[in-house]
Amino acid sequence: MELILALAIGVLCGSGVWLILRPRSYQVIVGLCLLAYGVNLFIFAMGRLYIGAAPIMPKGGFVDPTAYADPLPQSLVLTAIVISFATTALFLVVMIAARGVAGTDHVDGRERRP
Amino acid sequence: MVEQNLLLLLVLTPFVSAALAATLPIGARNAEAWLAGLTMIVALAILIVLYPAVTEGRSITGTFHWVSSIGLDLTFRIDGFSWLFTVLVVGIGFLVILYARYYMAPEDPVPRLYSCLLAFSGAMSGVLLSGNIIMLVVFWELTSLISFLLIGYWFHRQDARDGARMSLIVTASGGLGLMVAMILIGQIAGSYDLDTVLKAGPQITSHRLYPAILLLFLFGAFTKSAQFPFHFWLPNAMAAPTPVSSYLHSATMVKAGVFLLLRFHPALGGTDAWFQLVTGIGLATLLLGAVVALFRHDLKGLLAYSTISHLGLITALAGIGTRFALIAAVFHIVNHAVFKASLFMAAGIIDHETGTRDMRRLSGLARAMPVTAALAIIASGAMAGVPLLNGFLSKEMFFEATYLWNNGSPLDNLAPYVAVLAGAFSAAYSLRFIVTVFFGPPATDLPQQPHEPPLLMRLPVAVLVAICLAIGMSPQQVLAPWLQTASQAVVGPDLPDFSLKIWHGVTPALVMSLIAMSLGALIYLLPRRLIDSGEDGTRLMRRLDFGRGFDWLLQLFSIRLPRLALRVLSANGLQAQLRAIVLLGLAGAWFALGTLDWVVPMPSVSSRELVFALLWLVGGTCALGAAWQAKYHRFAALVLMGGAGLVTCATFVWLSAPDLAVTQLLVEIATTALLLLGLRWLPKRSEEIAGDNTFAARSRRFRDLLIALACGSGMTALALAVLLTQPGASVGDWFLRNAYVEGGGTNVVNVILVDFRAFDTFGEITVLAVVGLTVYALLRRFRPAPESVERPRPQLDAEEQALEAYLFVPAVLMQWMFAPIIALSAYLFFRGHDLPGGGFAAGVTLAIGLLLQYVAANVRWVEARLTVLPVRWMAFGLTIAASVGAGAWIFGYPFLSAHAQYLDIPVIGKVPFSTAMLFDFGVFSLVLGAIVLMLIAIAHQSLRVAPRPRATDEPEETA
Structure with missing residues (x-):
């Protein structure tokens, strides 16, 4: 499982980085989304990874925390998911607006000079 | 208390x-x-x-x-x-x-x-x-x-x-100087109290450090009180409403500077540097302001320079710093505020009723507005220092202070002469104001026929002028007790002997006053024609116009230097910048982590994880496919990206993070919808781009591929190293132990978000709100590119009738789904504190429900039936969240402390209730508002008409 997850993170981040280095704004947006998946998974993986031990407590009484998944990275990732959605939306709108103003979808607002 | x-x-x-x-x-x-x-x-x-x-x-x-x-x-x-x-x-x-x-x-x-x-x-x-x-x-x-x-x-x-x-x-830059001065003072005094x-x-x-402190402190006080050489902003501030x-x-506000000088006199004053700087600058400003005021044709311009001059007078008094001078300064602060405020209001009335403030056009207004004229004349008298008015008293005290104090320095010997000269100019400009505006033949070419203003508009002027007269005639009864109280606070309990009287006998101050006034009359009346018809200001004044120097500095620092820095330092385009960031990140990670001991056990893959492996085989392929296709096949890339997202979501389910899975799934839907809406506005991409297959382009791509590979494998190595290390105790354990006891909820992730770390969440929803508003603002003035304005080809090709039946059955289904989605959203919200769900998830769900309605019908159909006010939802959410947080103050707890208990509601039974839930409701409301705002803002673009051609384009301001 560890190997698979680590490879998955690597593939997502690699594809994301490749895309954010591309010249077309849509590529950059898709790249940011993929990068967000990768980074979110990475932060998530920093906690204890259990199968079938969600951090939902029984009511009252003493619990053994080590029997549950770590809730802290989860709450970090939860906010990260929402924020990455917000940045995606923002970039999308900047892209649309820039395309309307500049007439091109190149990230610099003008085509590369030959 | x-x-x-x-x-x-x-x-x-x-x-x-x-x-x-x-x-x-x-x-x-x-x-x-x-x-x-x-x-x-x-x-x-x-x-x-x-x-x-x-x-x-x-x-x-x-x-x-x-x-x-x-x-x-x-x-x-x-x-x-x-x-x-x-x-x-x-x-x-x-x-x-x-x-x-x-x-x-x-x-x-x-x-x-x-x-x-x-x-x-x-x-x-x-x-x-x-x-x-x-x-x-x-x-x-x-x-x-x-x-x-x-x-x-x-x-x-x-x-x-x-x-x-x-x-x-x-x-504000003066304020920054002041801030540094205050920090230094606080460090030396050992307290900021x-x-x-x-x-x-x-x-x-x-x-x-005293000289540095003094300079910084005075920089703050002088900029605020418009002292030379920072006086130039005040006349330009006259563009404000009167x-x-x-x-x-x-x-x-401009008195705040002199207030500070008087207030901090015990801490910073009394030195020679203080005297030379403050008195010197004060006297210079006093004279400069008075001279320039005489040559201004604009009523408010004259009053502005007169204000500068009077502020100089108070500054000079603060610089002299004897107890008598300080009392005179306090007295003049009051007097100047009273007569100058009334004069500004009178100037405003004149402007309001005649339509101009130019003294070359105004004339003979005493006939048209006798009451206003009388009030303004009395107030100008106070400004000039005419006896029986309040200005006379404090000005005489000023003369006396300049005359009395003798430390023998050249500046001190000069002070009385400067004071008299400035007093003369002040009498001259006051006289000019009275004579030109109110006397002479009635003006003929005014934009409006002048008449008296409404009574209540005149009332404030009348009240202030009455105060001028009252203080001027019986100062002892009207102001003396208050002045005494104020002065005791400035100079200490034992006041020097001063008496507010109109007649002290023939004193040097009285003589100075008389000289100033007669000289002032001469200064104005002799070259009157020249002043009245001359240019606005003199050549000397234009030389002294520091505004232009300021503009030059502004140009230098806001345009020329940044451009230079941009030329020298900037990377060419966004790609180069991003590449630099990524490479720096890589190098940083290498230096930080390269020295560590990388001994990790070999990972093992058991057969039980076959499903997981297959899942990520799909997910990884999707990610690579999205990267491959994003250039020419945007839609395919979007679908593939969604696939990678779904696999991520499945991973969260697999590894015990139900909250994340729910949120990820919902956000995935919203993102896809958003990107679908955006696709229409992108240009068509033909597969032949000039220079795309050249060697240079290929090598660029190869270089980026190498960087991406390095990043990907680095992340894999890092993740693997962490994953294979035995997990130790985590901060999370504390939350697991205390979530129920202290937060009253069993879903620890939710309790962390809305209770333990609620402040972070509060910041985060604020970010979301900011993004929502930015999106809205960016799209409000948006004009799509001309070739994207036409309706998409498939829609054009279809017959009108066929279009009506387009997606008929799904549309009906989507409309039916609205109520169940609302119920689902409520369900997710209420179970949030104990089970996976919560405000985020509920908000996104409801936003998707609304979005479906937009997809099912068209924008106009939906908005005729539903009133969606996303901005109000956002405001409401932020307010709720903030007020729940602030509510804790009432009970003496820190911001955002939560309270939890179970409520026993009849029929339903025991229900968990916590103030954190109210906070979560704020989160819900804001998330809903922000997402709907973004989606609707983009959806509304299809209602736009084609942009007008550039030539007939209206200017930006009226558009």
Whole structure:
């Protein structure tokens, strides 16, 4: 499982980085989304990874925390998911607006000079 | 304790009223005036109640603990001096508000004006009443900021924008200097508490940093009080509406600088450097302002330079620094505020009723508006220092102070002559104001037929002029007790012998006064024609126009240097910048992690994980496919990206993170919808791009591929290393143990978000709100590219009828789904505290429900049936979240402390209830509002018409 997850993170981040280095704004947006998946998974993986031990407590009484998944990275990732959605939306709108103003979808607002 | 709370109320009430005033409708002039007026009356009442406690050098201090660990407390302190000054601020504020009600045109948006005026009076009270010198600077900068907003009130005018910017840059940079000075003073005195600082005078003046402190301090005070050479912003600030000029730029805000000089005189004054600098600058400003004022043709310009001159007078008195001089300074602060505010209002009336402020066009107004003329003439008399008016008394005290004090320095010997000369010019410009505007033949070419203004518009002027007369005729009865109280606070309990009398016998001061006045009459009357018809200002004055120097500096620092830096330092385009960031990140990770011991056990893959492996085989392929296809096949890339997202979501389910899975799934839907809406506005991409297959392009791609590979494998290695390390104790364990006991919920992730770390969540939803508003603002003026305006080809090709039946069955289904989605959203919300769900998930769900309605029908159909007010949802959410947090203060807990218990509701049974749930509701509301706002803003673009051709394009301002 560890190997698979680590490879998955690597593939997502690699594809994301490749895309954010591309010249077309849509590529950059898709790249940011993929990068967000990768980074979110990475932060998530920093906690204890259990199968079938969600951090939902029984009511009252003493619990053994080590029997549950770590809730802290989860709450970090939860906010990260929402924020990455917000940045995606923002970039999308900047892209649309820039395309309307500049007439091109190149990230610099003008085509590369030959 | 009552008095301390009253003190806090005194500062806070105007701010609360300002918030209220901002929410009133745009044309509610009467409601605004009532609200603002009542606020001022409340403040005045508080001041009257507090008066007995500040007499005879006593003061009240109220401390509200804030960040005590770094010496930052909300301390308010009132003594006789700040009491008198606050009375000025509040009293003149009341009159200005009454005046503004009649001055502002019905089409002006008054909520902005009144809410700024109220906030200003709060900030100014804050400056006067701060007992902590850092808080003082904060309020100080706040007044600069509000002054900026008020000068730029008519922001469609270029001069207003320029004047506002100039005043902000000058006064706010002065404020920064002041801040540094205050920090240094606090370090030397060992405390930021004003009382301690004032007692630490010898310590500060003997410190080796004293010259630096003094310069920084004076920089702050002089910029605010428009002292030479920083005086140029004040005339440019006259682009503000006249009530603002009258209130901020003559009576109160510009006096903050001299207030500071007087207040900190015990701590910083009494040295030779203080005397030379402050008196020197004060006298220079006094003379310069008076001379320039004589040559201005604009009424407000004349008054602005006169204000500069009078501020110079007060500064000079503060510099002289004898007890007698300080008392004279306090006295002149009051007198100048009273007569100058009334003069500004009179100038505003003249402008309002005749349509011009140009003294070359105005003439003979005494016939058309006799009452206003009489009032303005008396006030100008006070400005000139005519006997029986208040200006005479304090000016005579000033003459006496310059004459008396003798430390033998050249500056001191010069002072009486400068004072008399400036007094002469001040008499001259006052005379010019009276003679040109009110006497002579009636003007013939005025834009409007002049007549008297409404009675209530004249009333504030009349009140102020009455005060001028009352102080001027019987100072002993009217002002002496207050002045004594204020002076005791400045110079100490034992006052020197001074008597406020009109007739002291023939003293040197009286002689100086008489010389000044007769000289003034000569200065104006002899070359009268020349002054009246000459250019606006003299050649000397234009030489001294520091405004141009300021513009040059501004150009240098805001345009030329940044451009130079851009040329020298910047990377060519976004790609190069991103590449640099990624490479730097890689290098940083390499240096930080390369030295570690990378001994990790070999990972093992058991057969049980086959499904997981297959899952990520799909996921990884999707990610690579998205990267491959994003250039030419955007839709395919979007689908593939969604696939990678779904696999991520499945991973969260697999690894015990149900909350994440729910949120990820919902956000995935919203993102896809968003990107689908955006796809339409992108240009067609043909597969032949010039130069795309050249060797250079290929090698660029190869280089980027290498970087991407390095990043990917680095992340894999890092993740693997962490994953294979035995997990130790985590901070999360504490949350697991205490979530139920302290947060009252069993879903630990949710409890962390809305209770333990609620402040982070609060910040995060604020970010979301900011993004939502930015998206909205960016798209409001958006014009799509011409070739994207046409309806998409498939829609054009289809017959009109076929279009109506397009997606008919799914559309009906989507409409039916609306109610179940609302129910689902509520379900997710209520189970959030104990089971996976919560405000985020519920908000996104409901947003998707709304979005489906837009997809099912068209925008107009939906909006005819549903009123969606996303901005209000956002405001509501943020307010709820903030007020739930602030509610904890009432019970004496820190911000955002939550309370949890189980409520026993009949029929339903025991229900968990926590204030955190209210907070979560705020989160829900805001997330809903922000997402709907973004989606709708993009969806609305399809309603846009084609942009007009550039040539007939209207200017930006009226569009």
